[in-house]
Amino acid sequence: MKHSVSILRDAMRLLPEVSLVASGYLGFGLSSPWDGHAYLVRSGDEAALVDSGCGRDATAAAARIERELDGARLVAIALTHGHVDHSGGAAVLAARFGARVFASPLTGRWLAAADEDAIGLPAARAAGTYPPDQSLAAHAGADAAPRIPVGALTLRAIETPGHSADHRAYVVDLPGGRAVFTGDLVFAQGRVALLDESDERMLAASIRRVAAEAPDVLLPGHGAIALSDAGAHLAAALRAFDAGVRPEGLVA
Ligand SMILES: [Zn+2]
Numbered sequence: 118m119k120h121s122v123s124i125l126r127d128a129m130r131l132l133p134e135v136s137l138v139a140s141g142y143l144g145f146g147l148s149s150p151w152d153g154h155a156y157l158v159r160s161g162d163e164a165a166l167v168d169s170g171c172g173r174d175a176t177a178a179a180a181r182i183e184r185e186l187d188g189a190r191l192v193a194i195a196l197t198h199g200h201v202d203h204s205g206g207a208a209v210l211a212a213r214f215g216a217r218v219f220a221s222p223l224t225g226r227w228l229a230a231a232d233e234d235a236i237g238l239p240a241a242r243a244a245g246t247y248p249p250d251q252s253l254a255a256h257a258g259a260d261a262a263p264r265i266p267v268g269a270l271t272l273r274a275i276e277t278p279g280h281s282a283d284h285r286a287y288v289v290d291l292p293g294g295r296a297v298f299t300g301d302l303v304f305a306q307g308r309v310a311l312l313d314e315s316d317e318r319m320l321a322a323s324i325r326r327v328a329a330e331a332p333d334v335l336l337p338g339h340g341a342i343a344l345s346d347a348g349a350h351l352a353a354a355l356r357a358f359d360a361g362v363r364p365e366g367l368v369a
Pocket residue numbers: 198200280281301
C-alpha cells in the first residue's frame with residue numbers, strides 16, 4: 118500500500134495520565150503510516166511508553182514524545198508483542214531516552230536477536246504491508262518483569278497469547294478507572310486480528326482473561342479507542358466466540 122507521509126502531528130491527550138504519541142494508517146494518521154498506536158503514560162516526573170511504533174521517522178517520534186513528557190523522565194518502554202509496528206521503535210527510543218524495555222520473554226528474545234523471521238517481517242514486506250527497507254533494530258536485555266512502576270502507577274502485564282505467541286496486555290489502575298492496553302489482542306467493537314501464525318482458541322482465552330479484569334478503558338494497538346465501557350467491546354468478541362463465530366477482523 119502506498120502512503121504519502123506528510124506533516125507529523127502532535128500527541129493526542131486521551132486521559133489526564135495517557136496520551137497517544139504514535140498512530141498510523143490503521144489509526145489517526147498521527148505519525149508514520151506503519152505505526153501501531155503508542156501510548157505515553159505519565160505519573161509525576163516519570164513516564165512509560167506502551168509500544169513504540171515501527172521505528173521509522175524516529176527523530177520526529179522522539180521529538181513528539183519529548184514534548185509530551187514535558188520534563189518527565191521516560192523510564193520504561195513496555196511492548197505488547199514483537200510485530201514491528203509495535204516493537205520497531207524500541208531500540209532507538211530506549212537509547213535516546215535511557216529507558217528500560219519491558220517485554221514477554223519471547224518478545225525479548227526476538228528483539229535481542231532482531232529475529233525478523235520470528236515476527237513475520239519478511240512475509241509482511243513481501244506482501245507490501247511494510248516498505249522494502251523496513252527492518253527490526255536489535256535491542257538486548259529486555260526485562261520480563263510483570264510489574265512496571267511508573268511514578269505512583271504500576272503497569273501490570275498479563276500474558277495474552279493468540280494473535281501472536283509472545284503477546285502481552287497491560288493493565289493500569291488510574292485515578293479515573295482501570296485501563297487496559299490490548300495491543301493486537303482485541304480492538305474496539307470486539308474486532309480481532311487473526312494471522313496465519315495466530316491461535317484462535319488461545320486468542321479467545323486471552324480476551325476472556327482481560328475481560329475478567331473488568332477494565333473501564335480500552336486502549337488497543339490500532340483503530341478506535343474506548344474511553345469508557347471497555348467491557349462491552351470485549352464482550353462483543355467473546356459473544357462471537359461463544360456462538361462459534363469468528364469476530365469481525367480489524368481489517369476487512
Ligand atoms: Zn501484531
